[in-house]
Amino acid sequence: MRNALGIEFKDDNFLSHYPLIKIHSAYVKLFSDLAGDVSVDQIKTKSLREEYLKAIHAVLPSLPDKLKVPERYSKDPSELVANDEPAGSGGGDVSQKEQRGTWQGYERKLFQGVSLRNVSIRTSEVLEEAQRLKIDEFPNLAAIMARVVVDIALTDAAEQLGWKRNQESLKDRIVAVLNQVDPQKNDPALRNAWQLSQWEDGALVLKTLHAFVHSWESGPLATEVRRLSAVYGPLLCKIDELLEEKRR
Numbered sequence: 530m531r532n533a534l535g536i537e538f539k540d541d542n543f544l545s546h547y548p549l550i551k552i553h554s555a556y557v558k559l560f561s562d563l564a565g566d567v568s569v570d571q572i573k574t575k576s577l578r579e580e581y582l583k584a585i586h587a588v589l590p591s592l593p594d595k596l597k598v599p600e601r602y603s604k605d606p607s608e609l610v611a612n613d614e615p616a617g618s619g620g621g622d623v624s625q626k627e628q629r630g631t632w633q634g635y636e637r638k639l640f641q642g643v644s645l646r647n648v649s650i651r652t653s654e655v656l657e658e659a660q661r662l663k664i665d666e667f668p669n670l671a672a673i674m675a676r677v678v679v680d681i682a683l684t685d686a687a688e689q690l691g692w693k694r695n696q697e698s699l700k701d702r703i704v705a706v707l708n709q710v711d712p713q714k715n716d717p718a719l720r721n722a723w724q725l726s727q728w729e730d731g732a733l734v735l736k737t738l739h740a741f742v743h744s745w746e747s748g749p750l751a752t753e754v755r756r757l758s759a760v761y762g763p764l765l766c767k768i769d770e771l772l773e774e775k776r777r
Contacts, residue, residue, distance in 0.1 A: 530578055530582070533582050533589055534547075534552055534555055534556075534559075534589070534590070535547040535552065535590055535595065535599075536552075537599065542601050542602065543601070543602045544599040544600070544601055544602075545596075545599055545600045545602070546595055546596055546599045547590040547594050547595055547596060548594065548596065548600070549600070551590045551591075551594045552589075552590045554588040555585065555588045555589050555590065557588075557717075558585050558588045559585070562585075567581070636664065636755050636758050636759060636762075637663055637664065637665070638660055638661070638662060638663055638664060639659050639660055639662045639664060639671045639674060639675060639678075639754070639758050640656065640659065640660055640675075640678060640758050640761075640762045640765065641660065641758070641762070642762070643656065643660070643762045643765050643766055644766075644769075645682065645765060645766075645768075645769045646769060646773070647769050647772035647773045647776065648682060648685045648686065648689075648768070648769060648772065649685050649689075651681075652681050652682055652685045655677065655678060655681060656678050656682070656765075659671075659674040659675075659677070659678050662674060664751050664754050664755050664758070665751045668749050668750065668751045668754055669749060671749075671751075671754045671758075672749035672753070672754045672757075675754055675757045675758060675761070676699070678765070679699070679703070679761050679764075679765070680699055680702070682765050682768055683699075683702040683703065683705075683706050683768070684702065686706060686768045686771070686772060687702065687705065687706070689772060689775075690709070690771075690772070690775060692705070692709070700726065703722070703726050703764075704726050706764065706768060707719060707722060707723060707726060707764070709771060710764070710767040710768060710770075710771050711723070711767070716767070718763040718766075718767070719763060719764060719767065721759075721760040722760050722761060722763070722764045725760060
């Protein structure tokens with residue numbers, strides 16, 4: 530399995546022999562299967578694992594994408610580092626551009642990389658100000674702003690497009706927008722948003738977007754905020770694309 534995914538563990542480092550963006554689909558498939566229908570009995574022997582690999586061959590990374598030198602990541606996700614030197618060589622300073630290129634799924638700032646050009650000026654300004662927040666340094670403020678940005682962007686789009694009906698709660702607004710931007714429910718980028726929208730609490734395990742603002746029993750974890758940012762960031766982008774399309 531490790532060879533097929535191109536992963537290796539050395540000391541306290543995670544090594545990837547493929548760019549992480551190239552094995553993202555394989556990770557999604559693997560963990561979805563393990564959380565779903567694939568039981569331990571189906572993969573507990575080498576031969577069974579080989580059969581499983583054949584079944585998911587389409588999502589595995591291809592040999593031409595293999596890196597000459599594996600990318601190295603620290604055990605602590607807040608210290609993710611990739612370099613051009615072999616793991617264990619001491620590394621060195623890595624530019625922000627290099628870090629973004631090596632693991633695009635790890636967001637240091639709220640809604641990192643999201644750009645809204647077709648919403649109202651105030652909505653885009655709120656997003657830009659929220660994007661200055663470093664999630665690990667300001668988890669409480671980032672959690673609140675995650676809720677604010679999602680809410681005003683959805684409301685903005687609904688008002689512009691004239692379909693603000695039966696949207697009394699934030700969950701209702703999220704589902705309404707999802708139905709507009711992904712009516713077939715088959716967009717991979719919105720899979721997690723669809724999944725979370727079906728939860729009874731409407732947003733996230735343990736915490737909800739609403740609770741981040743109105744509940745003070747416990748503070749939000751940076752990992753929770755980061756997950757919300759990663760889940761709803763693509764939805765914000767799809768909203769902007771829909772607004773641009775409708776204007777045309």
